[in-house]
Amino acid sequence: MKQVASPRRPTALLLLFGLIGCLPTDELVIAPWEPELAAPLLDLRSQLGEVLRRRGGNVEINTDADGFVTLRYLTEEFSSTAEALLPIPDQALAVVVPGPAAATPAAGEVLQDSAAATLPFTWERTPAAGGPSITRVLLKAGTLRVRAASAFRHDVQIRVYLPSLRRDGAPFALQLDLPFRGERPVVVDTLLSLRDADLGLGSADAPNRFPVEVGLTLTSLGNPIAARDDLQLDVSLSDLAFRRLEGDVGTLSLFDRTRDTVRIRLFERRFAGRILFENPEVRFDLFNSFGLDTEVNVTNVGLRTNRGEDAQLLGSGVDALSSVRVGGAATPGAPPALTSVVLDRDNSNVRDVLDPAPNRVLFVATANTLPRAAGSVPFVADTSRIRVRSEVTLPLDGRIFFYEERDTTALEWPDEEDVRWVDVRTRAENTFPADATVQLYFLDENFVALDSLFDTPDEIIRAAQPPPDGGRTAGPQVTEWTTRLERERYDRLRREGRWLIATLRVRSVDPETLPVKFYEDYQVRFQSGVVVALSTDLN
Amino acid sequence: MLRLRLFCLLLGLTGTARAQSDLLLLTLPPTLQTTSVSPSMVPSSRFAVAIPVLSGRASGHHSAFPLRAVVRNDTLDPGRGLDRMNRNNLLAVDAHLDYLFAGVRLRKWYLTLSMSEHAEARAAYDGRIAELLWRGNAPFVGQTLSLDRLEGQALLYRALAVGVAYRHDDWTFGLRPRLLWGRAALRLHETDLRLRVAEGLLTAEYDARYRYDEAEELFSSDLDDGAYILPRRNLGWGIDGSVTYEGLDAWTFTVGWQNSGRIYWNTRTSTERFSRSGTYTGFTDEDYDGTETLTLQRVLDTLEATFLTDGTTQRREGFGTWLTPRLYAASRFALNDEWALGGAVQAEFYDGFRPAASVSATRRFGRLARGVVGYTVRSRDFTGLGAGVVITSGPVELHVVSDHVVSLFALQAVRSAHLRIGCNILFGGKPGGSAATAGTQWSRSTQ
Numbered sequence: 001m002k003q004v005a006s007p008r009r010p011t012a013l014l015l016l017f018g019l020i021g022c023l024p025t026d027e028l029v030i031a032p033w034e035p036e037l038a039a040p041l042l043d044l045r046s047q048l049g050e051v052l053r054r055r056g057g058n059v060e061i062n063t064d065a066d067g068f069v070t071l072r073y074l075t076e077e078f079s080s081t082a083e084a085l086l087p088i089p090d091q092a093l094a095v096v097v098p099g100p101a102a103a104t105p106a107a108g109e110v111l112q113d114s115a116a117a118t119l120p121f122t123w124e125r126t127p128a129a130g131g132p133s134i135t136r137v138l139l140k141a142g143t144l145r146v147r148a149a150s151a152f153r154h155d156v157q158i159r160v161y162l163p164s165l166r167r168d169g170a171p172f173a174l175q176l177d178l179p180f181r182g183e184r185p186v187v188v189d190t191l192l193s194l195r196d197a198d199l200g201l202g203s204a205d206a207p208n209r210f211p212v213e214v215g216l217t218l219t220s221l222g223n224p225i226a227a228r229d230d231l232q233l234d235v236s237l238s239d240l241a242f243r244r245l246e247g248d249v250g251t252l253s254l255f256d257r258t259r260d261t262v263r264i265r266l267f268e269r270r271f272a273g274r275i276l277f278e279n280p281e282v283r284f285d286l287f288n289s290f291g292l293d294t295e296v297n298v299t300n301v302g303l304r305t306n307r308g309e310d311a312q313l314l315g316s317g318v319d320a321l322s323s324v325r326v327g328g329a330a331t332p333g334a335p336p337a338l339t340s341v342v343l344d345r346d347n348s349n350v351r352d353v354l355d356p357a358p359n360r361v362l363f364v365a366t367a368n369t370l371p372r373a374a375g376s377v378p379f380v381a382d383t384s385r386i387r388v389r390s391e392v393t394l395p396l397d398g399r400i401f402f403y404e405e406r407d408t409t410a411l412e413w414p415d416e417e418d419v420r421w422v423d424v425r426t427r428a429e430n431t432f433p434a435d436a437t438v439q440l441y442f443l444d445e446n447f448v449a450l451d452s453l454f455d456t457p458d459e460i461i462r463a464a465q466p467p468p469d470g471g472r473t474a475g476p477q478v479t480e481w482t483t484r485l486e487r488e489r490y491d492r493l494r495r496e497g498r499w500l501i502a503t504l505r506v507r508s509v510d511p512e513t514l515p516v517k518f519y520e521d522y523q524v525r526f527q528s529g530v531v532v533a534l535s536t537d538l539n
Numbered sequence: 540m541l542r543l544r545l546f547c548l549l550l551g552l553t554g555t556a557r558a559q560s561d562l563l564l565l566t567l568p569p570t571l572q573t574t575s576v577s578p579s580m581v582p583s584s585r586f587a588v589a590i591p592v593l594s595g596r597a598s599g600h601h602s603a604f605p606l607r608a609v610v611r612n613d614t615l616d617p618g619r620g621l622d623r624m625n626r627n628n629l630l631a632v633d634a635h636l637d638y639l640f641a642g643v644r645l646r647k648w649y650l651t652l653s654m655s656e657h658a659e660a661r662a663a664y665d666g667r668i669a670e671l672l673w674r675g676n677a678p679f680v681g682q683t684l685s686l687d688r689l690e691g692q693a694l695l696y697r698a699l700a701v702g703v704a705y706r707h708d709d710w711t712f713g714l715r716p717r718l719l720w721g722r723a724a725l726r727l728h729e730t731d732l733r734l735r736v737a738e739g740l741l742t743a744e745y746d747a748r749y750r751y752d753e754a755e756e757l758f759s760s761d762l763d764d765g766a767y768i769l770p771r772r773n774l775g776w777g778i779d780g781s782v783t784y785e786g787l788d789a790w791t792f793t794v795g796w797q798n799s800g801r802i803y804w805n806t807r808t809s810t811e812r813f814s815r816s817g818t819y820t821g822f823t824d825e826d827y828d829g830t831e832t833l834t835l836q837r838v839l840d841t842l843e844a845t846f847l848t849d850g851t852t853q854r855r856e857g858f859g860t861w862l863t864p865r866l867y868a869a870s871r872f873a874l875n876d877e878w879a880l881g882g883a884v885q886a887e888f889y890d891g892f893r894p895a896a897s898v899s900a901t902r903r904f905g906r907l908a909r910g911v912v913g914y915t916v917r918s919r920d921f922t923g924l925g926a927g928v929v930i931t932s933g934p935v936e937l938h939v940v941s942d943h944v945v946s947l948f949a950l951q952a953v954r955s956a957h958l959r960i961g962c963n964i965l966f967g968g969k970p971g972g973s974a975a976t977a978g979t980q981w982s983r984s985t986q
Contacts, residue, residue, distance in 0.1 A: 031616035035675030038741045040821035041838055412836040427740050480739070528821065529741030531677050 030538040034420065041424075042528040048432075049520035057265040066472070067519040070395040075262040076387060079254035079367060082290065083382040086123075086132065086249060088240040093119045097216045097231040099152060107222035118211040121201050127250065133207040134247035135200070140382065142194035142240040149185040149232045150178040153223035156186065156231060159215040164200035172197075178231075180221060185232075194237065204377075207247050244332055245380045248372040254294060254386045255367055262361035262390045267305075273357035274401040278515050280354050280394050282313060282343045282361065287387040289336035291379035292328040294386055296367045298341075303358035310362070311353040315343050325370070326386070332379055336387065354394075357403060361392055396518035397470070400434055400508035407502045411442070413494050420533040422485040424453075428461040429476040429525040433516040434508045436461035436524075443499040450496055451489060461524060463509045470516045476525075577781035577795045577869075578702050578713025581649045582642070585967030589640035589653075594961040596635050598942075600954060602918040603628040603666065607951040617673050624666025627688060629893060629918060631863075632660040640963075642702070651702035651715070660693035661863055663890035668732075676736055683735040689749070690890050691727040694860060696720060696802055697770065698777060709786030713795070714778070721773030721802040724860055726752045745846070746816035752858045753811075754804040775802030777862060789873040799864040805857040813851045863889045877903050881913070893918060897942070899925070907931055915942045920954040927959075936963045 048069065052061050060072040079085075100111040125131030144165075150156040155178070162172040178186040202209040214233055218225075267273065286296050299322050301313040326339040345351045367386045372378050430436075438460050440453040460481055464473035485493075508516050604623040609616055635657040642651040665688040671679065697720045704713040729750040736743050756773050781795025822838040869883035881899040886892055899913030908930050915923030927940030938961045941947055946956030 027613055028610070029614045031614050031618065033673065035673065036677035037675045038677040038680050038736050039842055040741045040743060040819055041842075043742075043820035043823045045824055414836065414839055425740055527740045527742075529739070531680075531741070533677075534675075 033536040033538055034534065036531060036533045038529065038531045040527070040529045042526060044527075045523055045525045047521060047523035048518060052266070055265045058263060059265060061520075063520045067521055068396070069518055069520050070393060071266060073262050073264050073266075073361075073392040073394075075260065075390045077255070077257060077260055077365060077390070078388075079386040081382065082245070082249070082252075082380045082384040083241065085252050085254070086242075086245065086380065088137070088242060089122055089124060090240070091121060091237040093117070093212055093235040095212055095214050095233040095235070097158070097214050097233065099216060099230050100218060100225055102225050102227045102229075104222070104224040105154075105218075105220035107220055109220040111218040111220065112216065113218070114213070114215045116211065116213040118209050121199075121208045121210055123208065125250065127208065127248075130251035132245070132247065132249045133204070134245050134249070135202055135204055135207045136246040137199040137201060137240075137242050138244040139194045139197045139199060140241050140243040142197065143238050144172075144192040144194050144197075145190070145234075145236045145238065146174055146176070146192070147187070147189045147234040147236075148176055148178060149187045149234075150180075151185045151229045152218055152225065152231070153180050153184060153229075154221045154225070155179045155219040157217045157219075158231065158233070159217075160233065160235070161213040161215070162210065162235075163213065164202075164210045165194075166198045166200070167196060180223075194240070201247070204247070241382070243382050246377055248378060249290075249292065249369055249380050251371065252369040253366070254369065255365065257365045260363055260365055260388075260390070262392050264359050264361070264392055264394075266394070267357040267359040273403040274355055275357045275398060275403055276401070276511075276515075277351060277354055277394055277396075277398040279345060279397060280350050280392070282348070282350050283391040283393065284341045285387075285389040285391070286324065286326045286339045286341070287336040287389070288326045288328055288339070289381065290328050290369060290384040290386070291332065291381070292372060292376075293370045294326045294328070294367055295370055296324045296326050296339075296365070296386065296388065297322050298324070298363050298365045298388070301343075301361065301363040303353045304360040304362055305358050311358070313343060313348060313350060313353050313361075315341075315348040326367075328378065329384075332381060361390065363390070397515055398508075399511035399515050400506055401511045403506045405504045409500050409502070411497050411500050413497075418535040418537070419490050419494075420487050420535050422490060422533075423482060423531040424485070425482045425529045425531075426460060426480065427527045428479045429523075430461045430479070431464045431473055431476045432518070432522045432524060433463050433466040433470075433473050434506050435463045436507075437505045439503050439505075441501040441503070442493050442497040443501065444496045445498040447499060451493060453485075454483060461526070466509060466514070466516050468514075470514055472517070472519055473522075577783065577793050577797075577867075578715040578779050579704050579711040579781040579783040579793060579795065580713070581644065581704050581706075581711060582965065584965035585644045586965070587640070587642040588964045589637055590962040590964065591638055594637040594640070594963070596633070596957075596959040598631075598633045598955075598957040600629065600631045600917065600920070600956075602630075602920065602954060605952050605954050610951060617669070621666065621670045621673060624669060626665045626667065627891065628664050628666055629889070630660075630662040630664075631889075632658070632693075634658045637961075644967075647706040649702075649704040649706075649713075651700070653698075653700045653702070655698050655700070656695075657698060658693075658695045659863060660691075661889045662691040664689050664691075671734075676734065679734070680736045680741065681738040684733065686732040686734075687730065688890065689727065689730040689732065691725075692860060692889075693723075693725050694721070694802065694862070695723040696773075696775070697722065700777075700779075709784055711783040711785070713783070714780045717777035717779070717800060719775035719777050719800055719802050720770035721754060721775060721804050721860075722756055722770065724752070724754045724802070724804055726858070726860055728752075740820075742821075743819045744817075745819065748812075748814040750813075751811040752804070752808065752860075754806065754808045754858075756804075756806045772806040773802060773804050776800055791871045792868075793870070794868045795866075797865045797867070798862050800862045801859050802862070803857065803859050808855055808857055809853060810856050810858060811851060811853045815846075817845075819845050863887060871901075881911075897923070897925070911940065913942070915955075917955060922953050923955060925957075931965075934964045934966055936965055937961070 049061065049063075052059065052069070052071065058074050060074060062070045062072065064070075095115055095117050097113055097115040099113050105111060121134070123132050123134070127133045146160055148158055158176050158178065160174040160176070165172040174190065174192075176188045176190065178188055180186055199210065201207055212235055216231055282301070284298055288294050302310040303313060304310050324339060324341060327337045329335070329337050343350050365388055367388075442450045442452070444450055460479055462477045462479045464475065464477040466473045508514075603625070604620045608623060609620040611619070635655050637653065637655045639654040640651065641653075642649065665686045667679075667684060668686050668689055671684065671686075698717045700715050700717040702713065702715040704711055727749060729748065731746070731748050733746040734743065735745075754773065756770070777798070777800025779795065779797045779799070781793055783791065783793040785791050819842070822841050826841050865885055865887045867883060867885040869881065871879055871881040873879045879901040881901065882897065884894065884896045886894045895915065895917035897913050897915040899911050901909060901911045903909050908928060911925075911927045913925040915925055917923060922945055923943050924945060925940070925942040926944045927938065929936060929938040938959075940959045942957040943953055943955045946953045947958065950956060
C-alpha cells in the first residue's frame with residue numbers, strides 16, 4: 001500500500017494551483033492591505049450602589065425610601081475576656097492535726113482531735129497592687145485534691161469540712177479512713193471535681209480567704225502514741241476556671257491599642273481630593289459587659305489620607321474621648337451596658353477633617369476597670385469584656401471640589417504593528433450631579449511621560465443638573481467625543497510606551513455654593529468604539 | 540505514485556488554461572469526447588477509440604473582472620477589482636481528463652463506454668464580501684450588510700459512463716448514465732451573514748451561520764492502488780441526455796442536458812457548522828469581574844471570542860453534493876459542402892440560472908482539416924472569440940478548440956478561458972466529409 005501526501009484541503013489546493021497559474025508571478029508585488037476595522041470596545045456601567053457594594057469591606061450601605069445613600073464604615077475592637085485577664089492560679093493548703101498526747105491507749109480505746117485553718121486564696125496580683133479582692137467564685141471547672149498522711153500506729157478516721165465550698169447548696173464534707181496495717185505513714189489521696197462548685201472567699205472586708213476544718217477520730221490498736229505522731233492534710237485546688245466572680249477585680253487593663261483604624265474604602269484609591277460632607281459623623285459605641293464601671297480612653301483620633309497626611313479629630317476643640325467612664329452591666333446575664341460618644345458637625349471638627357477625603361480613621365484606645373464603688377457588689381463573668389465599635393457615617397450629601405483617582409497599569413500593545421490611525425469614539429451617559437475629566441498618560445519604562453491621549457483633559461463626562469435644592473437630578477447628561485491617534489504618535493507610543501496612568505477627576509456641580517445628594521441608582525454608562533486603519537504588507 | 544501523477548496532470552490542466560462549457564464543441568460536427576458532447580450526437584465512423592490521457596478539457600471563468608483589472612505595473616491590487624463586482628459573482632473552474640473511450644455503431648444503435656476524471660469548482664459570492672474583507676467593515680458603518688450569497692463547492696470525482704444512442708427516422712435519442720466515485724470534496728453553503736455596525740459607538744449586531752462539509756477519500760493514507768483506480772466508496776450517479784433532429788435538409792438541432800448527478804460522501808467526512816447571533820456592544824461589566832486590571836488585550840480577547848471562536852460545532856457526518864447541471868440547445872446549418880453555421884445556448888445551474896450563448900462558422904479544408912471560429916457571451920463577458928481546428932490523418936483525428944482564444948495568449952485580459960484537446964482513432968467511417976456532415980451525422984453516413 002502506497003502512501004500519498006495528505007493535504008487537509010485537497011481541492012482548495014487544486015484551486016490555489018489554478019489561481020497561481022493565472023498570475024504573472026515574475027516580480028509581482030501585492031498592494032498593501034489597508035482595511036479599516038470598526039468595532040465597539042467598551043460598554044461599562046457604573047451604578048453607585050453596585051460600585052459601593054463591589055468595593056465591599058466594612059461598609060454598610062443604607063438607603064432611605066428615595067434611594068439616598070448613607071455609608072457606614074464600621075470597625076469593632078474587643079478586649080480580652082475576663083477569663084483570660086483573670087487566670088486563677090492553683091491553690092495549695094496544708095493543715096496539720098497533732099492528735100492525742102503521747103500515751104499508750106488501751107486497744108479499742110477511741111480518741112478524738114481536730115484542727116481548723118483559714119487560708120488565703122491567691123491571685124496573680126495581690127490586692128495591694130491593684131489585684132482582685134474576690135468574695136465569691138462560681139466555678140465551671142477545677143479539681144480538688146485531698147491528701148491525708150497519718151503517722152499514727154492506730155486506725156484513724158478523718159472528716160474534712162470546707163464550709164465555704166458548696167455544691168448544690170451543701171457545704172463540702174469528706175470522710176476518709178486511714179487504717180494502720182503495720183506500716184506508716186498511712187496515706188489516702190482523693191480527687192474530686194469542682195464543676196459548678198460555689199466557692200466563698202470571705203466578705204468584702206476580708207476577701208480571698210477560705211476556711212478548712214479537720215476532725216480526727218483515732219481507734220487504738222494498743223500501740224503507743226509518740227509525741228511526733230500527727231496527721232498531715234494537703235488540700236489543693238487546680239485547673240480552676242470561673243463562670244463568675246463577685247468582688248472587686250481591682251484595676252485591670254482591658255486593652256491598649258496604640259493604632260486602631262476604621263478603613264474608609266470609598267477613598268482608598270483616591271489620589272487627591274477635597275470633599276465637604278454636609279453631615280458626617282464619627283461615633284464610638286462602648287459596650288461593657290463587666291459588672292463594674294470601666295474607663296475608656298480613645299485619644300489621638302486622626303484621619304489619614306493615602307498620602308500619609310493626618311488631621312486630628314477634636315470634640316469642641318479637645319480630645320473628646322479621653323477618660324470616658326463606661327457604666328457596668330446591671331446584673332449577670334443582662335445585655336452589655338452601652339455608652340456612646342458621637343462627634344458630628346455641631347460638637348466637633350469632623351466636617352473639616354473629612355475634607356481631604358481620608359481613607360483611614362486612626363486612634364489610640366485604652367480601657368481599664370475602675371475600683372468598686374462603695375456599697376456595690378461588682379461581678380465579672382468569664383465572658384465579660386469591653387467592645388469598642390467605631391463608626392464613620394457619611395450621608396452622601398455634600399460638595400466635591402475635586403476628587404481624583406489614578407490607576408497605573410502596564411501597557412500591552414496588540415500584535416498588529418502597522419496601524420495608520422486610530423479613532424476613538426466615546427459616549428457617556430451620566431446621572432450624577434458631577435463632571436468628570438479623564439486623561440491617559442503614556443510613560444516609558446522609566447516612568448517618564450511620553451504623551452497623553454488628550455491635549456487637555458476635557459469634561460468627557462458632563463454632570464447632570466440637580467434642582468436648586470440639591471435633590472435628585474432629572475435625567476442623564478450625554479457627552480460624546482472623538483479623538484484620533486495618528487500613525488506617528490501610535491508608532492512612538494508602541495515603541496516606547498510601557499506604562500499607562502489613567503486619571504479620573506470628579507467635581508460636583510457648583511461646589512462653592514451647592515451641596516448635592518447622591519442616590520443609589522445614579523450611574524454612568526461609558527461606551528467606547530474604535531476605528532482602526534491598518535496597513536499590512538502581504539508580500 | 541500513479542494517482543499522484545494523474546492528480547498533478549489535472550492540476551496542470553487546471554492551472555494553465557481556462558474555459559467554460561465547450562460551446563463551440565456543441566456547434567462543431569461532432570468529435571468524440573463523450574464527456575462534453577451530446578449523447579445523441581453520433582460520429583460517422585463505425586468504431587472509435589480515444590487515445591488515453593491525451594484528451595481533456597480545462598476551463599475557468601470569473602464573472603467579475605479579468606486579472607488585468609487588478610494587476611497594474613506589476614502590482615496586484617485586489618482593491619481595483621472591488622468596484623467591478625456585483626452582488627452575484629461566479630468563479631468557476633473545471634477540468635477533466637479522459638482515461639478511456641470506446642464507441643461502436645451497430646445499425647441504429649451507437650454504444651459508448653468511457654472513464655474520465657473530473658475536477659469542478661464553483662464559488663458564488665456577493666461582491667460586498669470581498670469588499671468587507673479587503674476594505675474592512677468601517678466603510679459599511681451605518682449600513683445593514685445582508686450577505687447570504689457565499690456558496691462554494693469543489694469536487695474531484697471519477698466517472699464511468701455507458702452511452703446509448705438510438706436512431707429513429709430523423710430523430711436520434713441519446714442517454715448516458717454515469718456511475719460516479721467521489722475522491723475529494725469541500726463545500727461551503729447554508730451561509731447567511733447579517734452585520735450592522737451602528738454609527739457612533741459602532742455597536743455590532745450580527746447574525747452569522749454557515750455549514751462547511753469536507754471529504755478527502757483520495758488522500759486517505761490507507762487507500763491502496765486498487766481502491767484508487769476503482770474506488771468503492773463515496774458513490775454517486777449521473778445522467779446526460781439529448782435529442783437530435785435532422786429532418787430538415789441543411790439543419791441539425793440538438794437539445795439536452797449534461798452533468799446532472801449527485802455524489803454521496805460517506806467516508807472521511809467532516810462537517811463544521813457555525814451559528815451565532817447577537818449584539819456586541821464591547822467589553823461589558825459582565826466580562827469584567829473587577830479583580831484584575833482591565834487591559835486592551837483583555838478587551839481584544841473578548842472581541843475575538845465573540846466573533847471568531849464561539850458558535851462552531853464539528854461532527855463527522857455524510858453529505859451529498861449535486862454536480863453543476865447544464866441545459867443546452869444547439870443547431871447547425873450547412874451552407875454548402877464547405878461552410879456551416881452554428882449556434883448554441885446554454886444555462887448552467889449553480890446558485891441561480893447562468894446563461895451563455897455562442898455562434899460559430901465552420902469550414903472544411905480538404906479532407907484533412909476543419910476549422911471553426913465563433914463568438915461566445917457569458918456572464919458579462921463579451922470577449923469570447925473562439926476558434927478550433929480538427930485535423931484528420933488516416934484514422935487519427937486530432938482536435939484543439941478554445942471558446943476564448945484570447946485567453947491562450949493574454950490570460951490576464953479575459954474573464955474566461957478555455958482549452959480543449961482530443962486525439963481519437965476512428966475506423967469504418969467517412970472522415971473528412973463536408974462541413975455540414977463530415978464525420979458526424981448518422982443519417983448522412985449510414986443512409
